Amino acid sequence: MTKQRLVVVGNGMAGARTVEEIVERGGMERYDVTIFGEEPYGNYNRILLSEVLSGSHDPQAIFINALDWYAERGITLHAGVPADNIDRADRVVRGGLVHEPYDVLILATGSRPLVPRLDGLHRADGKWKQGVFVFRSLDDCSRIAGYAKGRARAAVIGGGLLGLEAARGLLTHLPEVHVIQRESTIMNLQLDSRAGRMLQTTLQDMGIQVHTGTATTAMLGREKVSGLQFESGEILDCDMVVMACGILPNVQLARDAGLAVERGIVVDDQMRCVDDPNVYAVGECAQHRGQVYGLVAPLWEQARVLAEHLSEANPAATYEGSRLYTRLKVMGVDLATMGAKDSDDPEDEVILYSEPSRGVYQKLIVRDNQLAGAILLGDTAAASSLVQLFDRGTPLPQRRADLLFPSGATPAVTAPEQLPDDVQVCNCNGVSKGTIVASVKSGKRSLSAVCAATRAGTGCGSCKDLVRRITEWASDGQLEEDVTAHYYVPGVPLAKPELIAAIKELGLRSVSAVFGALTGGLEDAGSKTGLASLLKTIWGAEYEDERDARFINDRVHANVQKDSTFSVVPRIYGGVTSSAQLRRIADVADKYNVRMVKITGGQRIDLLGIAKEDLPGAWQDLDMPSGHAYTKAFRTCKTCVGTDFCRYGLGDSTALGIAIEKRFQGIEAPHKMKLAATGCPRNCAEATTKDLGAIAIEGGRWELYIGGAAGSTVRKGDLLCTVDSHDDVLRFMGRFMQYYREQAKYLERTYSFVERIGIERLRQALVEDRESICQRLDAEIEAAVRAYEDPWREGRAPLHRHQFVSTLPAGDAGERLAAVSA
Amino acid sequence: MMRVLPNQRQPAAVRSEGAFNLGPPGQIPIGEAREFDLPGQRVAVYHARDGRLYATQASCPHLGGKLADGVVGGAVVICPLHGYRYDLRDGRVLNGACDRLRTFPVWLSTGGDVMVQLEV
Known part of the structure; x- marks a missing residue:
């Protein structure tokens, strides 16, 4: 197949991203790619410009693709060559001396700053006065920063997102910054008037002076700007002016070529120009369903759809418009907005929370039980979960307050942007926020790719949610959905x-x-x-x-230790032992040179440091069944003394604990299950923080809790039911275990599982039997209980003669193990 | 049945010194690995389910985990201690940053025994 010639006009974020996406989809097999880029650089991340201005990012650090990226992929980049015209009849793009014929053309000409008509903007020679800037490109950034040095006062015209970011950036270079906003409040496109005023207060506290309802009419000064004049006649003296009044799509090239242009270049759902099937437009220059976007997320979505379409990875891919999500990236201000800012429909629900003394204002607009809009000012902890609900149109929880303030014992959620770069996120593997962010910036675009590359979240897993939120934040909401996240195991593509x-x-x-x-x-x-x-x-x-x-533990029925020896934990039902048992354990400890004898958290005795080869002997000498302390299964049932001795005991917790343990020993599950039975509400056996726990209450009854945890996650279990007898405790415990075995994801602990399914639904299914499954669940767990066999019996008859052998000595292979003679 | 796979033919330039006969592959349960204590070093030999054999250094460069106790799948072993994964063909780590494993040529002798070539 001869390759088609794909020409891209524009090497900004949209153009370069589209090419990148095409490359990733194997599109270089189909196309010879040529790019016209106006700036003499590779491609850089324009949304980080304000960070460059404020000095928190090095200009080099925001380059996405340097020049050699293009060369390595065989892409021709005409850097510093703007396209002059398009000849659609001959299918040629011309720029200076360069003529590039095309089969497919992508226009990614972007936009330029809107410059307001102001008297006195120009000097006599037609150029702008000195000290007047727009804030748009990397060059603008360095010029603004350079000019600001040593000067006293700057004014920014425009109180929108970009204007405020520019103002904050300027504040690092000179002492006094003013923002001039024509509208009555700042960021009026994203914020309602209350939020706008509150943000204004926050900014003023930081030293940015905001003038709202102020229309600029003229620039003062001769060669250099010396001040601004307003409609009211008032004057503000200043040394420099940055204009941030919005953008205008660059459409002249398209218009000259006779393409349909309104505010932007009009495209269909495949980003194709409506009047030329060989020409596409993407990014800020494109107008899709009447909308022109000036934010990065829509542009990335468009680039992806276009690449899917052109690379034929998915020729039918369509772009259906974007849901807008904005974050103000200004140091010291937390602000996230999405969707509608106001509601005029009386059917809408508006949820408001405001705490002016801390500068917190939160507003949610709910329409048809979906999130239609949100403003989060001063506290954006809920932003990443809200944006997902917003994006996916997920039905909302009944308690709307849970959207802003998650209930339960979940600790307050930290917003990723509030964390310093060096904070350790993954405490198991020592991975910092900075490492995670760098991994995203280096091109990892899915959670699993980031986790695999950094090892974050691959230890106990309790930081996984934070890793996800940091990854989402660092990728500006452009996280690729992890297809494998829905699979039961990563290597088989099925849920x-x-x-x-x-x-x-x-x-x-x-x-x-x-x-x-x-x-x-x-x-x-x-x-x-x-x-x-x-x-x-x-x-x-x-x-x-x-x-x-x-896993090795399950091959040899013991828990592997850091020195590759094993730990042996015999079953001690309910944690109740005897002097005879203790003597036997002591003898085994001596005979096999056990290096540590340890009482475990689950009331068992752990013999540590036993060699793999000694396991069968130790088991035989112990003459006790396996305690299953090494596997994803029922582990232990911890008990308190209960009625036999304790003067407070209400229920016989030791007898119940022993019964539980005799019944469920060896029951395997998606993850381990730690249980407890406690004899009164003082809860000495800590039954409320176990996977399953029973608490005796007055009246001979037992409360059964599920989904508790007190490890890397702390969660109080939910009350499943209250029952009258030991038999009922066993019945409901077994029923829940079987349901968990069938429904949970692999390695999903009950605390996540119960939270995911919801206690209400579990009660309906397991207590009220609304799904008519209880009889089956009871039968299945009964069968699993009957199938129990003590795995330690394998010590007497290994499945393979080397099951308990870790190292084959040189002599083991017999006389054949000898250097080969030539 | 055991197949002799292309990557497991005896290296063309085999040197007699440093080549060891480890006995029949059945000594290593199918799909698992075992460590062999050879003169001067320990070597983990893997007996993959597809019949292929691999040999690497015995311990994980991270914290010394016994790789022969790891789960083997395809041409990958997962260290039992902290889950580092290595490509058995070239010893490359597949998750995180860890040194490359030393690998050794391994093949079946004409008599059907596992042969490994150590560096000399």
């Missing part, structure tokens, strides 16, 4: 329900059978243990166990 259906339909009883049938035989190391867990739950006794699909 849990579909995977279960396929496994059942095809009768896949082993992990290798799943890979054989569902991934074309491609085996993924990271998916094996998850599949093994699922298959065991689905097939029970019919599961074809392949030991290589197990």
Whole structure:
């Protein structure tokens, strides 16, 4: 196939991003790409310009693609060559001496600053007065910063997003900055008048003086600007003026070429010009469904759709307009807005929270139970969750306050932008916010890619939400959806329900059978243990166990330690032991040179430092069943003394704990389950922070809590039901366990699972039996209980002669282990 | 059944010194790995489910985890201690930053035994 000639006019964020997206989709096989770029650089991130002006970013750091990026990919970049005209009849773009014929043309000409008509803007020679700037390009930035040095007072015309960012940037270079806003409030496109006034107060406290309702009529001074004159006749003396009054799409080139142009170049849902199927427009120069966008997120969405279409990765991709989301990137001000700022529909719900003394103002507009708009000023902690609800049109929780103030024990959420770069986000792997942000800037655009590259969130996982929010923030909302996030395991492209259906339909009883049938035989190391867990739950006794699909702990039924020895925790039902048992344990500790004997948090005894080869012997000498302290399964049921001795005891918690443990020992699950039974509401066994917990209350009854946690996450469990007997505790516990085994994602602890499903729904399903599943759940867990076998019995009859061998000594392979003779 | 795969033919320029016979592949349960204590160093030998064999240094460059205890899938091993993943073909780490594993040529002898070539 001969390649088509793709010419792109414009190397700004839209043009370059489109090319980048085309490259990523293998489009270089189809196209020879040529770009006209007006600026003599590669491509840079214009939205960070205010950071450059304020000095928080080095100009070099905002380059997305330097010149060699283009060369490496075989892209011709005419840097510093503006396109002069387009000949649509001959399909040629001309710029200076360059003539580039095209088959497909993309116009990404961007926009330019709107310059208000002001008397006295120009000098006699037609140029602007000295000290007058627009704020648009990297060059503008360095010129503004250079000129500001040593001067006293700057004025910014325009109190919109860009004007305020410019003002804050200027404040780092000179002592006095004024913002002149024609409208009655600042950021009037995004903020209602109350929020606008409150923001104004915040800015004034920072030293930015804001003049609203003030129309500028003239610039004063001869060669240099010396002041501004307003409609009221008042005058403001100043040494420099930055104009930030909005943008005008650059459409002259398109208009001259006879393309349909209104405010922008008119395009359809594939970003194609309505009157020429070979010409496309993307970014700020394009007008789509009557809308011209000046923000980065829409431009990226457009670039993606266009690339999908042109690369034929998805020729039918369509752009359907963007939902607008804005953040003011000004040091010391937290502001995020999305969608509508005001409501005039009486059907709308408006939720308002205001705390003027802290400069906090939060407003939500709810329409048809979806988020239609939000203003978050002074506290943007809820922004990243709100923007997702807004983007996806998700139905909202009934308690609207939960949108702004999540209830429960969840700690206050920190907004990513408030964190300093060096703050450690992942405390397991020591990954800082700066490292995560750098990874996003280097091109990682999905959460899993960032986690894989930085290892953030790959330890205990409790920081994963923060990592996600930082990643979302750093990518300006352009996070690619992680397709694998919906898969049960990353290596098999199916969500849990579909995977279960396929496994059942095809009768896949082993992990290798799943890979054989569902991934074309491609085996993924990271998916094996998850599949093994699922298959065991689905097939029970019919599961074809392949030991290589197990984690080492589950192959040798002990917990691997940092020195590759193992820990041995025998089952001590309910934490109740005896002197005879303790003697045996002590003998084993001596015989196998156990280096530490430790009482665990779950009231067990842990023998640490046992070699793999010694495991079968230790088990045999202990003559106690496995305590399953190494696996994703029922672990322990912690108990308090209960009625036998305790003077407060209301229920026999030790007897219940022992019964629980005898019944559920060895029950495997998506993650571990730690239980407790406690004899009175003093809750000495801490049953409210266990995966499942029972608390005796007066009247011979038991409260059953689920979804509690007191590890990396702290959560008080939810009350599932209150029952009258030990048997009922066992019944409801088993029912919940089976439901969790079937419904939870792999490695999802009950505290996440219960929160995700919701306690109301769990009560309806498991107590009220609204889904008519209880009988089946009870039968399934009963079958799993009956299938229990103590895994430590394998010590007497290993499955493979080297099951408990870690290192084969040189002599083991017999006389054959010898240097090969030539 | 055991297949002799192209990447496991005896290296053309095999040197007799440093080549060891480790016995039949069945010593290593299918899909798993075992560590071999060879003169001067320990080597992890992997017996992948597709029949391919790989050999690398025995311990993880991160904190010394025993790679032979790791989960093996395709040509990847996951260290049992902290989950670092390595490509068994070239020893490259696949997540995070860690040194490359040393890898060793491994093949089946004409008698069907696992052969490994150490650096000399």
